[in-house]
Amino acid sequence: MPGDDEFEFGGSFDLGDMHSVEQSQLDRMPTRESTDPAAVMRLITKLIVARLKSKKTRKARSCVFLHSVNLGEDKAKCGGGRDLHHLLRATNYDPFGKLHFVAAGANRALSLSVDCDDPEELHDWLGKRNLLERPMIWARPNDKILLYYPVGFVDEGTSWEVALAPRQIVTKASVDRVLQIFHEKVTLLPRSAPRLWHDAALHVPCDETEKRIQEALSLVLESHFYEGRVERERSLPGSKIDFVIFGRINGALTAGCALEIKVLREKHYGDPAKAAKHCWPGNNTKAINKGIKQASAARIELGTRLAFMAAFDMRAIDCPKIMIAAAPFAQEQKVECRRCYMYRSNDNYREATIIPSPS
Amino acid sequence: MTDELLPFEADHWRRARLLMLLDGATRAGLTPIEQTTLHGVAFLSNVLARLYGLPIENGLVVRWKRGPFFPDLQWDIDRLAIMGLARIHQVESVKDRAGHWFRASYELGPLARPFLEASLCIESVRRSHSFYCELFSALAAIPNGDQREAALQDATYANIVDGDLNAEQTVIDFGGWRTRNFTDRATRSIGGSLEGLRLDDRERLHLYFLYLGRRATRTRRAI
Numbered sequence: 001m002p003g004d005d006e007f008e009f010g011g012s013f014d015l016g017d018m019h020s021v022e023q024s025q026l027d028r029m030p031t032r033e034s035t036d037p038a039a040v041m042r043l044i045t046k047l048i049v050a051r052l053k054s055k056k057t058r059k060a061r062s063c064v065f066l067h068s069v070n071l072g073e074d075k076a077k078c079g080g081g082r083d084l085h086h087l088l089r090a091t092n093y094d095p096f097g098k099l100h101f102v103a104a105g106a107n108r109a110l111s112l113s114v115d116c117d118d119p120e121e122l123h124d125w126l127g128k129r130n131l132l133e134r135p136m137i138w139a140r141p142n143d144k145i146l147l148y149y150p151v152g153f154v155d156e157g158t159s160w161e162v163a164l165a166p167r168q169i170v171t172k173a174s175v176d177r178v179l180q181i182f183h184e185k186v187t188l189l190p191r192s193a194p195r196l197w198h199d200a201a202l203h204v205p206c207d208e209t210e211k212r213i214q215e216a217l218s219l220v221l222e223s224h225f226y227e228g229r230v231e232r233e234r235s236l237p238g239s240k241i242d243f244v245i246f247g248r249i250n251g252a253l254t255a256g257c258a259l260e261i262k263v264l265r266e267k268h269y270g271d272p273a274k275a276a277k278h279c280w281p282g283n284n285t286k287a288i289n290k291g292i293k294q295a296s297a298a299r300i301e302l303g304t305r306l307a308f309m310a311a312f313d314m315r316a317i318d319c320p321k322i323m324i325a326a327a328p329f330a331q332e333q334k335v336e337c338r339r340c341y342m343y344r345s346n347d348n349y350r351e352a353t354i355i356p357s358p359s
Numbered sequence: 360m361t362d363e364l365l366p367f368e369a370d371h372w373r374r375a376r377l378l379m380l381l382d383g384a385t386r387a388g389l390t391p392i393e394q395t396t397l398h399g400v401a402f403l404s405n406v407l408a409r410l411y412g413l414p415i416e417n418g419l420v421v422r423w424k425r426g427p428f429f430p431d432l433q434w435d436i437d438r439l440a441i442m443g444l445a446r447i448h449q450v451e452s453v454k455d456r457a458g459h460w461f462r463a464s465y466e467l468g469p470l471a472r473p474f475l476e477a478s479l480c481i482e483s484v485r486r487s488h489s490f491y492c493e494l495f496s497a498l499a500a501i502p503n504g505d506q507r508e509a510a511l512q513d514a515t516y517a518n519i520v521d522g523d524l525n526a527e528q529t530v531i532d533f534g535g536w537r538t539r540n541f542t543d544r545a546t547r548s549i550g551g552s553l554e555g556l557r558l559d560d561r562e563r564l565h566l567y568f569l570y571l572g573r574r575a576t577r578t579r580r581a582i
Contacts, residue, residue: 009548010518010541014574018545019552021570026553029562033489034496035386071388072466085503105496108388231557246556255555302555 026253027229028088031222034105037067037135038219041148043106045162045223047088048139048146051095052164060141061097062116066126067135068101071110075101077129084109096141099125126153139164148219150193158193160216161185162223170225170247170256172306172336179310182220183340187213187312189349190342196314199273200344203266205314210263213312214242217261221245229253234298241298257306258298262291264313264322264339281322284315288326288337296333307335314342318352374435375478376416376487378444380404381467382475383491387499389506391448391464394433395426396498399510402427404494406515406533406542407567410560411490418534424457424527426511436465443470497565501572505579512574514541542567 009015027046032039044065052060068074075081078101084090087102087109099114115121116138126132133152138159140146146162163181190200194216198204206212214232221230221243229246247256264284270276291309299307309330311323318341330337343349380401384392401417408415420427439445448464467475478484498506510516515533518541522529533540546567550558558566 007518007520007541009545010514010520012512012517012519012524013514013541013545015548015551017573018549018566018570021566021573022549022552025566025569026556026562028500029565030496033493033561035489035492068388070385072385072390086500089500103388103496103499104386104492105499107496107499110388229556234557253553253556 027227030105031218031230031232038150038215040067040102040104040106041065041135041137041150042219042222043088044102044137045146045148045219046226047106048095048137049164049223049226052141060094062138062140062142063096064099064114064116064122064139065102065109065137066099066131068103068110071101071103071108075110077131078110078112081110081112084111096139123153146223155192157191160193160219162220170228170245170306174224175245175257175259175306175308175336176338178220178224179308179338179340181224182217186216186220187340187342189346190344196342197344198269198271198276202273202276203314203316203344204273204276205263205265205267205269207269209269209312209314210261213263214261218243221259228256234302236298236301239294239297239301241294241302244298244302244304255302255304257308258295258302258304259308259310260291260295260298262287262309262311264288264311264315266315284322285325287311288322289329292326292330292333292335292337295335299334307333308338309335310338310340312340312342314344316344370435373416373431374439374444375474375484377432377435377439378467378471378475379478379484379488379491380495381445381465381471382488383493383495385467386492387495389495389499390466391446392466393507394436394461394463394465395507397436397465398428398432399426399507400494400498401429401432402510402516403513403542404491406513406540407494407546407564408490408534409540409543410546410564411486411493413487413490415534418532418536420516420531420533422516422522422524422526422529422531425460426508427516440465440468442468444468444474445471493561493564494568497568500565500569502576505572505575508575508578509568509571512571512578514545 030039031042086107088106099112099116101110114125132154136149136153138147144164146164148160148162149158151158190197194212196206196209196212198206218230218232225245227248231244234241234244241258242261243259244255245257245259246253265279267276267278288311295307295309320339323337323339326337384390402420405415405417436445440447446466446468448466450463453460453462479488501509515531517524521531546563549563549566
């Protein structure tokens with residue numbers, strides 16, 4: 001009988017076969033716990049964006065994906081439906097014009113014919129079945145948008161908009177586009193999901209704002225670069241980077257961009273908000289320089305073509321001076337710097353964007 | 360975990376674990392689940408436990424003609440069904456090349472939800488539950504007809520160090536008296552061909568299941 005050393009893996013495990021699975025299936029892995037609705041929604045976003053590549057689906061009807069904890073119960077609640085066994089793998093299946101209940105891992109689903117183009121009708125349908133609080137994705141190919149409702153279809157103010165972009169390779173322009181979409185649709189104004197402001201009027205951010213921004217941005221990055229891979233919080237020798245975006249070159253995954261997120265603050269988190277302490281301006285400058293260093297270190301270590309540092313600016317005044325001051329260092333380190341100013345209220349935003357009347 | 364518990368508590372833990380397995384299957388849309396598949400996943404949960412840093416519940420398995428089978432698990436699930444915590448969906452006798460046997464499908468019972476909700480307030484239980492959910496979610500990616508056979512392709516179950524694959528009743532010890540776990544070694548080797556990428560334990564687990572599924576499909580086609 002052979003010994004342990006002779007067969008490290010027991011003799012039947014085929015490493016070559018395993019490597020072939022790795023190469024072909026990696027982009028279908030859940031990036032978070034399968035039971036997390038956000039992880040299911042990420043996979044669905046990838047699925048929809050990939051489906052829209054085809055010419056046939058350019059004028060496709062809207063479709064909805066609802067998170068399901070128990071497909072059997074949902075089937076009974078809705079009085080039937082068609083069981084789908086491999087939602088992510090059934091390449092010929094047309095998901096448009098239907099409503100789908102999606103189980104953990106997004107492999108199993110229950111599909112029903114529901115008109116998803118009319119918001120009122122959809123709202124009524126969900127309301128009658130007590131499904132308004134389910135996390136949901138509403139894909140509207142005609143409007144070229146995909147709306148994610150992390151806490152259900154109850155309130156428009158909680159939805160995030162992810163533009164349905166065509167296939168993107170990792171370039172400076174495409175990373176800029178994702179940051180622009182994310183800024184305009186998710187972080188520009190205060191919202192309840194993702195909640196980034198603890199008290200917007202007092203300029204107090206939530207605790208772990210950077211982590212919250214990172215979590216939200218990963219969904220937009222993954223849907224945009226759906227053919228590649230987005231790694232979060234990659235450890236490097238003596239450093240760490242928030243995102244590494246891999247693109248596909250000749251079918252192989254290649255590190256395209258290192259992206260570091262920083263938050264510029266007026267105040268630190270504090271509860272109650274009135275007790276929040278002011279942030280020393282020098283801390284913001286330090287954060288920017290540290291971010292540039294991290295992005296540069298990741299570019300060198302991982303061999304990415306691009307390195308970005310995006311600063312989400314939660315300060316009271318929209319002022320670019322801090323970035324102008326950091327520009328020479330960023331240029332020296334070959335890091336692209338972007339600043340996304342976050343308004344603290346609708347009024348504040350309107351004041352800032354109003355066109356002054358000619359004097 | 361059962362080693363540290365009194366016999367009475369061990370019974371409770373075993374049954375709680377079984378309910379968590381059924382809940383994982385429910386969440387992945389796999390219920391009602393056949394007993395063969397359930398035993399297979401229970402075995403895989405043991406050989407893969409170390410990947411998630413969890414204790415091995417049962418470190419011994421007998422290689423048998425119908426795949427992994429745990430008599431105590433079967434005993435418990437039938438009792439859970441009588442208690443209303445599980446539900447037997449279908450039961451029938453079968454006769455095939457291996458002889459007479461039974462086929463039964465199970466799902467969570469009407470009384471299971473409050474029990475699970477209370478159990479999940481305990482951190483260690485929640486960690487195990489999260490692992491079981493991930494196992495079933497990974498299993499759901501395998502074609503229906505091959506899910507039952509996935510465990511037979513496992514590196515530990517199908518190892519040829521302990522005995523010939525055709526030999527009946529081979530005892531495989533991967534965590535009872537010794538720590539040699541071929542599955543653990545195999546899953547830790549995953550990602551070797553992906554230069555520059557970093558895989559986490561969840562991705563390793565899912566990739567391993569896809570590998571098992573591919574092998575199971577190939578074996579079925581070859582027969």
